[in-house]
Amino acid sequence: MRGLKRLALVALAALVVAPGCGVRLGAEHATVRLRDDKMELAIPTARAVRSGEVVITVENYTFTRRQVVLARTDQQPPALAPRLATAARGRDDEAVVAVTGTMRSATRTIAGFLPTTVPSKQNLHVHLRPGEQYVLFDRLGGLDKGLYLTLRAQ
Numbered sequence: 001m002r003g004l005k006r007l008a009l010v011a012l013a014a015l016v017v018a019p020g021c022g023v024r025l026g027a028e029h030a031t032v033r034l035r036d037d038k039m040e041l042a043i044p045t046a047r048a049v050r051s052g053e054v055v056i057t058v059e060n061y062t063f064t065r066r067q068v069v070l071a072r073t074d075q076q077p078p079a080l081a082p083r084l085a086t087a088a089r090g091r092d093d094e095a096v097v098a099v100t101g102t103m104r105s106a107t108r109t110i111a112g113f114l115p116t117t118v119p120s121k122q123n124l125h126v127h128l129r130p131g132e133q134y135v136l137f138d139r140l141g142g143l144d145k146g147l148y149l150t151l152r153a154q
Contacts, residue, residue, distance in 0.1 A: 059134075
């Protein structure tokens with residue numbers, strides 16, 4: 001009987017702690033891949049994501065450090081305001097929704113007998129407004145090289 005009470009207490013503690021620690025189960029998930037010459041969604045035909053709670057996983061396949069910014073703006077990336085392109089934190093500009101930490105470069109490894117590139121990954125947990133346009137771009141020099149992606153929240 002004591003074991004059952006302990007198990008019930010542990011389960012109750014997990015229920016109390018868990019809601020504030022994670023992502024809602026119904027959250028939209030999107031994966032963005034950084035390549036040497038482009039930034040792409042894992043499903044390239046999709047340019048819209050569901051509004052509301054979204055988890056964006058950024059995968060860096062380049063051998064360069066990156067820092068990705070998600071900003072809410074109607075401007076196209078080449079014309080982004082300099083203050084927005086240099087924002088390092090969400091506090092730096094009201095249009096900045098989220099910023100990844102500085103992502104390390106990808107690493108090469110041997111899987112079996114084949115060389116494999118292992119990307120570094122970071123998540124952006126954000127709330128997107130319906131009908132708004134968002135731009136994801138690399139703050140560490142990728143904007144002028146075309147490392148950006150525009151998204152619209154539906």
